[in-house]
Amino acid sequence: MLHKIKPAEIEAEADASLTRRGFLHAGLAVGGALVVGFHLPLADAAPAKAPFAPNAFIRIDRDGKVTLIMPQVEMGQGIYTACAMILAEELDAAFEHVAVEAAPPSDKLYANPVFGIQVTGNSNSVRAFWLPWRKAAAGVRAILVQAASELWKVEPSGVRTENGAAVHDASGRRLGYAALLDRAQGLTPPKDPPLKDPKDFKLIGKPLKRLDTPDKVTGKAVYGIDAMPPGVKFATLAACPVFGGSVGHVDDAKAKKLPGVRQIIVLKDFVAVVGDHMWAAKQGLHALDIAWDEGPHAAISSEDVWKQLRAASKTEGAVANSVGDVAKGLAQGDLMEAAYEMPFLAHATMEPMNCTVHVTPTTCEVWVGNQVCSRVQAIAAKVTGLPLDKVTVHNHLIGGGFGRRLEVDMVDSAVQIAKQVDGPVKVVWTREEDMQHDVYRPVYRDTLSASVANGRIVGWKHRITGSSIIARWLPPAFQKGIDIDAIDSAADIPYDIPNLRVEYTRDEPPAVPTGFWRGVGPNNNVFAIESFMDELAKKSNKDPVAFRSDLLGKSPRLKAALELAASKAGWGSPLPARTGRGVAAQISFGSFIATVAEAEVDANGDVHVHRMVCAVDTGIVVNPDSVIAQLQGGLIFGLTAALYGNITIAKGRVQQSNFNDYRMLRINETPQIEVHLIKSGEAPGGIGETGATAAPPALGNAVFAATGIRLRRLPIDRDVLSGKKPS
Amino acid sequence: MISLRINGESKDVDAPPDMPLLWVLRDILGLTGTKFGCGMALCGACTVHVDGAPVRSCLLSVGSIGQRAITTIEGIGATPAGAKIQKAWLDLEVVQCGYCQSGQIMSATALLNGTPHPEDSDIDAAMAGNICRCGTYVRIREAIKHAAQN
Amino acid sequence: MNDSPKTGGAGRFVLIVIAAIFAVVLVGFLWMAVLAPHPMDFAGGPHVALAEYHGDDPTGVPAELKGASLIERGQYLARAADCAACHTTEGGEPFAGGHAFVLPFGTLYSTNITPDKETGIGAYSDANFLDAIHKGIAPGNEKLYPAMPFASYTYMTDADALAIKAYLFSLKPVHAPDRENSLSFPFNQRSLMGVWALLFNADKRFEPRSARDAQWNRGAYLVEAVAHCGECHTPRNLMQALNHREKFAGTVQAGWRAYNITADANSGIGAWSEADLAQYLAMGHADGRGTAAGPMGEAVDDSLRYLSQGDIAAMVTYLRSVSAIATSDLPAPKAGAAPASHAEGVAANVDARGKAVYAGACAGCHDWTGVSPVVPNATLTGVRSVNDPSAINVVQVILTGAHGHTNAGTAMPAFGGAYSDTEIASLANYVTARFGAQPSAVTAANIAALRAQD
Numbered sequence A: 001m002l003h004k005i006k007p008a009e010i011e012a013e014a015d016a017s018l019t020r021r022g023f024l025h026a027g028l029a030v031g032g033a034l035v036v037g038f039h040l041p042l043a044d045a046a047p048a049k050a051p052f053a054p055n056a057f058i059r060i061d062r063d064g065k066v067t068l069i070m071p072q073v074e075m076g077q078g079i080y081t082a083c084a085m086i087l088a089e090e091l092d093a094a095f096e097h098v099a100v101e102a103a104p105p106s107d108k109l110y111a112n113p114v115f116g117i118q119v120t121g122n123s124n125s126v127r128a129f130w131l132p133w134r135k136a137a138a139g140v141r142a143i144l145v146q147a148a149s150e151l152w153k154v155e156p157s158g159v160r161t162e163n164g165a166a167v168h169d170a171s172g173r174r175l176g177y178a179a180l181l182d183r184a185q186g187l188t189p190p191k192d193p194p195l196k197d198p199k200d201f202k203l204i205g206k207p208l209k210r211l212d213t214p215d216k217v218t219g220k221a222v223y224g225i226d227a228m229p230p231g232v233k234f235a236t237l238a239a240c241p242v243f244g245g246s247v248g249h250v251d252d253a254k255a256k257k258l259p260g261v262r263q264i265i266v267l268k269d270f271v272a273v274v275g276d277h278m279w280a281a282k283q284g285l286h287a288l289d290i291a292w293d294e295g296p297h298a299a300i301s302s303e304d305v306w307k308q309l310r311a312a313s314k315t316e317g318a319v320a321n322s323v324g325d326v327a328k329g330l331a332q333g334d335l336m337e338a339a340y341e342m343p344f345l346a347h348a349t350m351e352p353m354n355c356t357v358h359v360t361p362t363t364c365e366v367w368v369g370n371q372v373c374s375r376v377q378a379i380a381a382k383v384t385g386l387p388l389d390k391v392t393v394h395n396h397l398i399g400g401g402f403g404r405r406l407e408v409d410m411v412d413s414a415v416q417i418a419k420q421v422d423g424p425v426k427v428v429w430t431r432e433e434d435m436q437h438d439v440y441r442p443v444y445r446d447t448l449s450a451s452v453a454n455g456r457i458v459g460w461k462h463r464i465t466g467s468s469i470i471a472r473w474l475p476p477a478f479q480k481g482i483d484i485d486a487i488d489s490a491a492d493i494p495y496d497i498p499n500l501r502v503e504y505t506r507d508e509p510p511a512v513p514t515g516f517w518r519g520v521g522p523n524n525n526v527f528a529i530e531s532f533m534d535e536l537a538k539k540s541n542k543d544p545v546a547f548r549s550d551l552l553g554k555s556p557r558l559k560a561a562l563e564l565a566a567s568k569a570g571w572g573s574p575l576p577a578r579t580g581r582g583v584a585a586q587i588s589f590g591s592f593i594a595t596v597a598e599a600e601v602d603a604n605g606d607v608h609v610h611r612m613v614c615a616v617d618t619g620i621v622v623n624p625d626s627v628i629a630q631l632q633g634g635l636i637f638g639l640t641a642a643l644y645g646n647i648t649i650a651k652g653r654v655q656q657s658n659f660n661d662y663r664m665l666r667i668n669e670t671p672q673i674e675v676h677l678i679k680s681g682e683a684p685g686g687i688g689e690t691g692a693t694a695a696p697p698a699l700g701n702a703v704f705a706a707t708g709i710r711l712r713r714l715p716i717d718r719d720v721l722s723g724k725k726p727s
Numbered sequence B: 001m002i003s004l005r006i007n008g009e010s011k012d013v014d015a016p017p018d019m020p021l022l023w024v025l026r027d028i029l030g031l032t033g034t035k036f037g038c039g040m041a042l043c044g045a046c047t048v049h050v051d052g053a054p055v056r057s058c059l060l061s062v063g064s065i066g067q068r069a070i071t072t073i074e075g076i077g078a079t080p081a082g083a084k085i086q087k088a089w090l091d092l093e094v095v096q097c098g099y100c101q102s103g104q105i106m107s108a109t110a111l112l113n114g115t116p117h118p119e120d121s122d123i124d125a126a127m128a129g130n131i132c133r134c135g136t137y138v139r140i141r142e143a144i145k146h147a148a149q150n
Numbered sequence C: 001m002n003d004s005p006k007t008g009g010a011g012r013f014v015l016i017v018i019a020a021i022f023a024v025v026l027v028g029f030l031w032m033a034v035l036a037p038h039p040m041d042f043a044g045g046p047h048v049a050l051a052e053y054h055g056d057d058p059t060g061v062p063a064e065l066k067g068a069s070l071i072e073r074g075q076y077l078a079r080a081a082d083c084a085a086c087h088t089t090e091g092g093e094p095f096a097g098g099h100a101f102v103l104p105f106g107t108l109y110s111t112n113i114t115p116d117k118e119t120g121i122g123a124y125s126d127a128n129f130l131d132a133i134h135k136g137i138a139p140g141n142e143k144l145y146p147a148m149p150f151a152s153y154t155y156m157t158d159a160d161a162l163a164i165k166a167y168l169f170s171l172k173p174v175h176a177p178d179r180e181n182s183l184s185f186p187f188n189q190r191s192l193m194g195v196w197a198l199l200f201n202a203d204k205r206f207e208p209r210s211a212r213d214a215q216w217n218r219g220a221y222l223v224e225a226v227a228h229c230g231e232c233h234t235p236r237n238l239m240q241a242l243n244h245r246e247k248f249a250g251t252v253q254a255g256w257r258a259y260n261i262t263a264d265a266n267s268g269i270g271a272w273s274e275a276d277l278a279q280y281l282a283m284g285h286a287d288g289r290g291t292a293a294g295p296m297g298e299a300v301d302d303s304l305r306y307l308s309q310g311d312i313a314a315m316v317t318y319l320r321s322v323s324a325i326a327t328s329d330l331p332a333p334k335a336g337a338a339p340a341s342h343a344e345g346v347a348a349n350v351d352a353r354g355k356a357v358y359a360g361a362c363a364g365c366h367d368w369t370g371v372s373p374v375v376p377n378a379t380l381t382g383v384r385s386v387n388d389p390s391a392i393n394v395v396q397v398i399l400t401g402a403h404g405h406t407n408a409g410t411a412m413p414a415f416g417g418a419y420s421d422t423e424i425a426s427l428a429n430y431v432t433a434r435f436g437a438q439p440s441a442v443t444a445a446n447i448a449a450l451r452a453q454d
């Protein structure tokens, strides 16, 4: 997405040179350890204007232990391991001696080059830090070599490094990095340290074991919800079930009497109960008699939301991309029009929202697992009125992010509660609260029209209508009415189309808060585009794979992925009755992916997914096993949404509450999944969200192949497939 | 005071008898390896063993347990099947965010104890109650079979 | 048309038919109305007017409350009579009405019985109130529909009825105009309800059975005059009046099956111990018998759980004296748990999709044995609903859940929102096959029909 941050693009280009000028310099050691920083010129390019400043990533202890101070959070994507591999690679450190430490909050030091703030998201950790991390490590290696050559009085060229040591072959001398720290201290790394040629990579590209998993199979891993500062109390809360409502009157007579209930805290829009443990807090909350002031949205229903969105989708949008003459294009050939609709979705991370806070008159300490560490610190400072440097944030492993933890609402409420509690308090949301007070993947309506002539698309018009999350979340990036996320993978559609126009019409749903959700913009765009491509293939009487492939002349990498996926999936080979194959192709997050789904639709309209085959070219792969895992998981995440995901609104509130009515795919519904990696020397692409984006269109197209019924709304409506409802 | 046998040790806890074991483990005893996911026996994140059987601790009132042996993720590695499963989980790199995995491992261990060579249908029956939002199901199935072979 | 001899013959024939029909109707009428037994006739023995009865007064409030204020006594009785159940709508103000009764011939809405002068009963005199309770007649001679169980309440003493009135009048008036009923002709003719009442409402106060002890008579008063158990558990005749010939034999109401609560050992509660019954009424659950859900769950939550132990015991005594009637399609509940192994205990021909849903959504709490390892209320062994081959209540609980207040926190959530009709049908069939005496054969269409009712 980097290249698509419009306002920053120009600078980003300019910065290419800057990047080359990017230099490393050794800073002063902390506790005798060598700390090396580097600056991220790209940060200047980012919309939020992170200030130019060096930051600290690598620490080498006296015992030779290399610690990587990790700006990105681990939420299952394997980034700790990937990052450690990249650094160990260029540093020639012994991988088993590399440790990872979560970085403290600081946009100054740890800004994500793409966003200019400290954020883990948009599947860009490896993409964004690939070069900076390598240069940082290579720079350190260079000064260690220099130190060794000075010590041994030999030419630096004669000194090589391996496994955490400098080696002089001529004299057979060898010294571990630890022994070189004093000399390396204060040395200035070369301006542009040489980077390894990928063919010399020893670690990158190997399926190394992940650093974070051993503790996760023994229960030792500590997530935010596991933080246990001494003397901690436990709280849970209830916000007004109606969006935008507030607390009216609270009768706490019964709750106060319950054993273990310590405090009942009534705030503007939520009520919290503090107790000796979560059970007491839960019982206390249950015993409260709360009258809510439901506010202006008490009548909103899903019908209102869709009415508004459909109306908005009829209005012209801001142009995100325009090629040729779309009117002329649409005038030729057979015209086809379709609209696709995506529902609200909850994140339902397995670790419910939680945050532990200790507020004193002069300090605030926060324990949480969050994707935007510096925003955590900022909101805590705002709520407490303390200066930033008085707020300490301990970021933790995350039990599922998927975009939910790009928000800090759970920190905001926890700090408000903690301000009234003497000592630390852990605020844990119930699953019901988590589900009914999420920031939801917005409803989207994508309207497409295209015309085909001789099996090729001659005109293409795509209007995306929906909420702009960017406008709320990163205002500087929202320019000229374009939400760079909402149009992602649509404005840059991979197919050769001579006349094309892609528009974005912003429409904020009434009452319901919206947020990033695994797959973000591409999630809705790829579903709409790839479903429509299938409809166009049908209209042109062409095979869906051939139809796409013929239009991928300019995207050889995607074409290759498409052909590989098709052959691995046995595309075209016969299938049992009511069973079909569907394909989807996409370039998203810098990865080139093709997916084939094989699904059966029984007479009752229930869908049974048998097999998913995925081929991906994601450039240089740091850890292939993590990439495969991310695609397996992402596809299941996407299938869950396509089959079941639907948050509905009635009387201004979310109707779903727990896994009984917000359904998750389970192991006995999970298809066989095959992922095929395509070797590539290109820069790494993002992978964490791609599977979630790939599954829904592939499945929808498989359902069409199986039944002849085209579903243009998600989730899949089994009543339509069973013939109970018209499609 | 309620006395419990957890991972071979006996513990006295001051808790109301209707308090679910989950919160006793996490909030009173600090055994945070057992996770809270739904509180309604819908997700399996809180699974522990009571006399070897997998049980959802989020609904199990602590007063109803008596002297039956409780095993949690912190203790399961000490059992042969538990150790096997944990090793298989690492060999096949099952884990992603890991939050559901304590429960997955407890359910899988119970399965292996009762059915040393599980078929797919046994895995479905034993594991379908454990949700993994990260979608590690494919590897969970492989890892259980892998553990059964070694 | 021309007048041929034939027509005369035809005319005679028509007359005979009419006469025959008339005779049948007359007999049916005598059978349904005039000769119909009263709720307590099964007990036999002499009955005396309350005044002549020498045992302790079976009416009023239990001894514990004798000294309580009129309003407190009224509250106890209002709860025992469960006025709230029908006169409160979900999420609405208590007693403000608006609860819908969906009937084959239209929808009926309960009325506002808060003391609001304009829209409630604030303007009622004592006489007005008694007429409504005993005769089903509202001020202005407006005839009430028998959805208001006045044919049961009619046995309530004036004193108790007026205590309830005093309680209702102590509540905050709520301005809530009655909702328009949507009934088709002829059911929209209220005057006809007067005829109905004439035929089917005894309009008599409670008369103790002198041959029975005080406990039994107290139970009889509570069950018949106040708690009106028969209104759900006794089948109705063509005219929608309770048919006491099949007293407590069970019937389907509002999409739920009110089970046989006669002494029949297999299909009724004959096999239940007194303790089972008492626990079920007071707590909504009895181990090995089941947990109240749906309308019975509401009855426990809003009414029965507030009754004194003595009153529950009295109701139990009375209920157990009701003569046994067998319900042919209800087998004796299967004794014993299902096998621990998922692979055993269910015939191979049972739809596998039910098992798949059970494994994911149900087994965590209900286990493969049906004996819940976590929540006693969730144990399925021996429970009537899973031993009902119609599976109607199993389906309802799956669709809408079970939310007893007496077991807060461990209520069963509703699965209707996320599972398809086929999935729920297969699940119900799997559950009855695995845990019940006889498998059900519910179809997706049945589920759709029940959803339509909720």
Ligand code: FES
Binding pocket: B035, B036, B037, B038, B039, B040, B041, B042, B043, B044, B045, B046, B047, B056, B057, B058, B059, C364
């Ligand atoms: S937390 Fe117990 S099953 Fe989900």
Ligand code: FES
Binding pocket: A076, A350, A399, A400, B095, B096, B097, B098, B099, B100, B101, B131, B132, B133, B134, B135, B136
């Ligand atoms: S590993 Fe993240 S929920 Fe299972």
